[in-house]
Amino acid sequence: MIGVVVVSHSSALAHAAVELALQMVQGERPAIAIAAGAGEGLIGTDAMAVSAAIDEVASPDGVLVIMDLGSAVMSAEMALDFRSSDTEVRLSSGPFVEGLLAAIVTAAGGASLDDVDREARAALAPKISMLDLPAPAVAPVSVSADAPAGVSADLTIINSDGLHARPAAAVVSSLAGFEAKLTVVNTRTASAPVSAHSLIGLLSLGAKVGDVLTVTASGAQAAEALAKVTGLVTEGFGEL
Amino acid sequence: MAAQTVSLERLEAWLSRFTELVTENRSYLTELDSAIGDADHGSNMARGMAAVLEKTAAAPSSAVNELFKLVGMTLVTSVGGASGPLYGTFFLRFGTTAGAVTELDSAELAAALRAGLGGVFARGKAELGDKTMFDAMSPAIDAFDAEIAAGADVTASAAGAAAAAAAGRDATEPLVARKGRASYLGDRSAGHLDPGATSTAFLFQALAEALA
Numbered sequence: 001m002i003g004v005v006v007v008s009h010s011s012a013l014a015h016a017a018v019e020l021a022l023q024m025v026q027g028e029r030p031a032i033a034i035a036a037g038a039g040e041g042l043i044g045t046d047a048m049a050v051s052a053a054i055d056e057v058a059s060p061d062g063v064l065v066i067m068d069l070g071s072a073v074m075s076a077e078m079a080l081d082f083r084s085s086d087t088e089v090r091l092s093s094g095p096f097v098e099g100l101l102a103a104i105v106t107a108a109g110g111a112s113l114d115d116v117d118r119e120a121r122a123a124l125a126p127k128i129s130m131l132d133l134p135a136p137a138v139a140p141v142s143v144s145a146d147a148p149a150g151v152s153a154d155l156t157i158i159n160s161d162g163l164h165a166r167p168a169a170a171v172v173s174s175l176a177g178f179e180a181k182l183t184v185v186n187t188r189t190a191s192a193p194v195s196a197h198s199l200i201g202l203l204s205l206g207a208k209v210g211d212v213l214t215v216t217a218s219g220a221q222a223a224e225a226l227a228k229v230t231g232l233v234t235e236g237f238g239e240l
Numbered sequence: 241m242a243a244q245t246v247s248l249e250r251l252e253a254w255l256s257r258f259t260e261l262v263t264e265n266r267s268y269l270t271e272l273d274s275a276i277g278d279a280d281h282g283s284n285m286a287r288g289m290a291a292v293l294e295k296t297a298a299a300p301s302s303a304v305n306e307l308f309k310l311v312g313m314t315l316v317t318s319v320g321g322a323s324g325p326l327y328g329t330f331f332l333r334f335g336t337t338a339g340a341v342t343e344l345d346s347a348e349l350a351a352a353l354r355a356g357l358g359g360v361f362a363r364g365k366a367e368l369g370d371k372t373m374f375d376a377m378s379p380a381i382d383a384f385d386a387e388i389a390a391g392a393d394v395t396a397s398a399a400g401a402a403a404a405a406a407a408g409r410d411a412t413e414p415l416v417a418r419k420g421r422a423s424y425l426g427d428r429s430a431g432h433l434d435p436g437a438t439s440t441a442f443l444f445q446a447l448a449e450a451l452a
Contacts, residue, residue, distance in 0.1 A: 044280070048313070048316060070421055071322035071323075
């Protein structure tokens with residue numbers, strides 16, 4: 001599992017953003033380190049603190065750094081010169097709140113550094129889609145066009161709030177560990193297929209109560225993974 | 241004739257004078273920053289340089305690289321804003337290029353300043369006219385090099401650099417910021433001096449006074 005470093009000018013902001021993101025994670029969570037504030041309650045960032053945070057959560061799978069603005073980026077860049085760990089570190093251009101949430105949920109599902117980074121960068125997609133604005137340049141974790149056809153099921157969303165952030169996160173984390181790839185299409189909107197391993201992809205479906213989702217699974221554990229997701233959807237994600 | 245080499249002691253005097261200037265002008269720098277930024281440049285720089293003087297007094301350095309490594313690392317961790325990594329990188333690169341020596345001749349000082357500028361450029365990715373500290377620092381170091389090339393001593397060259405930094409600072413007033421927090425203001429950033437360019441002009445004023 002990759003490690004996540006949170007860099008912010010404000011310690012309060014960083015802690016609140018992490019708390020918000022962790023609401024989406026049941027079970028195992030990635031190692032998270034916060035480097036926020038300039039000490040003594042001051043607003044600012046400290047490159048040495050970022051460097052220490054990277055070393056603290058360094059895992060062989062890599063580290064993703066989520067930053068707010070300005071000197072947070074500069075301090076994170078400088079921290080790369082100071083750190084003592086040698087794992088791969090990626091500085092995310094994703095938005096702070098949405099990107100952090102996407103990163104933590106995706107990382108908790110055991111995704112690679114590449115996939116977590118991509119999810120964080122694409123994290124504004126659901127908001128953009130809700131506002132009916134043009135699609136962003138970065139797509140969430142992609143669905144390969146030549147994915148082998150597998151088993152599929154049509155599932156109806158019964159939650160009154162639709163497939164919002166918490167249920168979508170539950171789908172992503174329920175699939176951790178399965179040797180299977182799942183895609184989802186919203187039949188109401190005839191959406192392009194999105195990866196069920198992508199929080200941002202699932203949220204961008206804009207699935208409302210009553211929408212029918214076609215979930216297709218392939219891979220060695222396709223049937224088991226599909227059954228898991230089917231169970232979650234038909235039980236209303238435990239929210240009913 | 242003024243000295244042709246710059247001792248470790250003179251470099252320490254440069255840092256002390258820079259600390260005095262940013263401390264005396266703390267409110268002024270913050271006022272400039274409140275017009276187009278987050279109103280912390282004066283307090284950030286004064287706090288950072290005060291920490292530098294505290295550290296350098298507690299652990300006197302025996303070589304130029306050692307001194308400026310301590311200065312750079314202290315700024316990186318105590319300034320808080322973007323000036324921390326930027327000034328920090330300037331002094332770290334300055335020290336690395338100067339090396340384990342106790343004095344610098346004019347060419348060595350020029351090379352160390354140039355390396356510091358390169359560090360600021362690499363870290364901040366700003367270009368001339370972006371309304372940043374680079375707009376004061378780049379002409380200052382060009383002027384220093386030009387004076388040295390024309391045969392001037394380090395005193396006169398540092399004075400030339402200070403004048404060029406001040407001119408560069410003044411030239412930021414009409415500019416629209418393209419980097420940093422001020423860039424969010426767009427056209428509203430025009431009509432104000434850039435706080436970073438202003439503190440950089442103090443850095444070269446301090447150098448000129450320390451080498452006078």
